[in-house]
Amino acid sequence: MEDFETIECDVLVVGAGGAGLRAAIAASEYGAKVALVSKSLLGKAHTVMAEGGVAAALGNVDERDNWKIHFRDTIRGSKNLANWEMAKIHAEKSPDRVRELERWGAVFDRTEEGKISQRNFGGHRYPRLAHVGDRTGLEIIRTLQDHAVHMENIEVFMECTVSDILKSGNRAVGALAYYRSSGKLVVFEAGSVILATGGIGKAYRVTSNSWEYTGDGHALAYLAGADLIDMEFVQFHPTGMVWPPSVKGTLVTEGVRGDGGILVNSEGERFMFNYIPDVFAAETAKSEEEANSWLEGEEGAMRPPELLTRDVVARAIMTEVKEGRGSPHGGAFLDIASRQSPDYIRRKLPSMYHQFKELATLDITKEPMEVGPTTHYMMGGIKVEANTAASTVLGLYAAGEAAAGMHGANRLGGNSLSDLLVFGKIAGQCAANFAQDNSKISPHGKEIENSITKALEPFETNRPERRMPNYPAGPRKSSHDLDKKDADENPYQIHQELQEIMESHAGIVRTGKELEKGIHRLEELEKRLPKMHAKGGRKYNPGWHLCLDLYNMIITSLALSRAALERTESRGAHTRLDYPDYDDELGKVNMIVRPGPGGMSVVKSPLLKMPTELKDYVLKEVV
């Protein structure tokens, strides 16, 4: 058998973005020996791309704000599907997590009184997002990173990718991983495992996500037997760049709208006034006049419709384009130039200023930007318990974007940075406790051997046995007919096809027919995966890495599409043209994607029952 290194630890944290780092710090504070595995270099994870801010009801800018209103906004934004326990813990704890970052050296923008400043954002009743210009994520990841590397019992493994969770019975006991730089293998033996691997955006062509976001955690958990939840809900951020083609999808922060930016169509109309849903009508301005008085800071003024939740704004832009009122390159105009002074724009939105200047030769202090929806965030993920972040597999925990429940059908901007801090900490603590309370089990040699075979399979030219990606314990399929060398598939080509399928069959608007077609095409594509061949050696070989990532992307794409097919209604980020309205019965359930001996199944699970007192509060028209 292939040689491998063995690393023993109490808690294995897979992923070193905000959630993974926060989890590692928490586990380490509880005395656990932590192995922190990062697919990229430390500090490069997608958390650095979070621009606008971290949501926390500090009440620094508007003292009427409190956790209860944050909780209400989150539930309403989720279109009632969020796990209320998670939303409550999140709203209560996020101010503490933000203040703690400040004690660790983070430097947020200040109010005139010298407190942490907070900005407006979509779906948040009051200015709530603590921020640093438009590079909040960088500030947070750097603060966590510098804090973590000085803790003695955290060891960081950079550019190391986990390819399999190792189990003993129903318990996660470690993982197999490979080092990108050398291609060598490493087995982590752990008391417990935390998945903090981020999202799935790379399954789509137009995306703000980087190469890392291939649904690794989602697929690793699924293959380990864990339930996934809310997989039909993918957030399409309303404002990605649309021009030039090479940067299509690159994020334009919601902070542009938070700081007064407006959306205009090709006829010069501020169209968002035409798209205000009933549920938000009482809290949204109805006319430009009203919206402008909000920008001028008038007490009690209604919020402009550009700050409606992301699902609403993304759909509105799509509709404008479809009805022929789009910008020249198929988007809408986002105008801050006529709303704020050039100085203000450069100070509050410096990276947006540079991004457009350098990539689109456009000065945002003088001209409007062109923007359109881009795949941004996965609401769905590993089903976890609110108080422990535990998945349905023993010893397996999840936090951050890879976990789910917190955001339901739609996430509010700013709630992901707070989510990863709050639940990163909880996951770290609980995983450390679990590792201390349960004696360690070493992974079985046979299991390790199977995982190694899978990881190295793309190099094999003679492959008598193939893995079946859909279910871990499923039979391995024999496919002698596939291994002719001339039938080798190029993983980059497969990836392109996958992105095309997801874009056209499971994109921002869906129908049952399209979803079925998409699922069929995904199943056909899945059959071709074993034919992928990695050319070249093991050392830093992106072709090989992509072969393995594609297995994860296929699993998540199938889970997503199958859950979307079952939800025969439109809610939040999930829009069905064949079922354009809410279905009250479906509004009472989450979709669970479950692995089983017969393959993947989708089951409906009733929402957790919210206490009456909180429910009444959420339902009130205005607070």
Place this chain on the structure above:
Amino acid sequence: MKRKIRLQRGEPDNLRLDEFKIEVEQGMVVLDAIHLIQATEAPDLAVRWNCKAGKCGSCSAEVNGEPKLTCMTRLSDYPEDQTLTVQPMKTFPLIKDLVNDVSWNYEVNKQITPYQHTEGTGDPIMFQGEVDRVQEFRKCIECFLCQDVCHVLRSHDMKDEFAGPRFMIRTAGLEMHPLDQGERVEHLRDEHGIGLCNITKCCTYACPEHIEITDNAIIPMKERVVDEYYDPLKWMWNMVTGK
């Protein structure tokens, strides 16, 4: 439109420049060209990247010998008939193709005394004017291009004696933080060798975040070292008090 691009490939004992012809799309950046080559002609081509928006600092390389983030460098910045050459950074050991081993930087960072908070009652109060400078340094995306062009590191390979500009601004960001209580000046003088910088400003010119590394961080830090160790009054006082 087609254009030619040359990429350095291979490992330290076996280097070569491979030439590719690619179809150029409007607005294309150097990293797009590399990805296109990877997807069609060289699947095992090693390149490091993440955000593709100038925010993570992963895709640093030398384009026609100049330090660049390949995701923010447009092909149209160079004449169409010119063959572009992309090579990895010279200052750090090479792993393969365009990927460097930058782990030394992470080791240096660990040696810097972390932030030490001034505990007080209530929420910390800091004014924007007090933190502007610190925020400038904290914009750093750790692309390590400043390290790459610093001649102390690049030409003289004095990594054991000099921390490099990245860690001068990291230290300055901590030292100038209004609520930090850490002591780093001695370390900056000794282990991190701030005296070796002779302010040629190459780092400042290379910085994609436009941080005034030399003027705003290195020079003020040099002054702190001088104040601490070469102030004649302080020196005499230390002699008298036996410190």
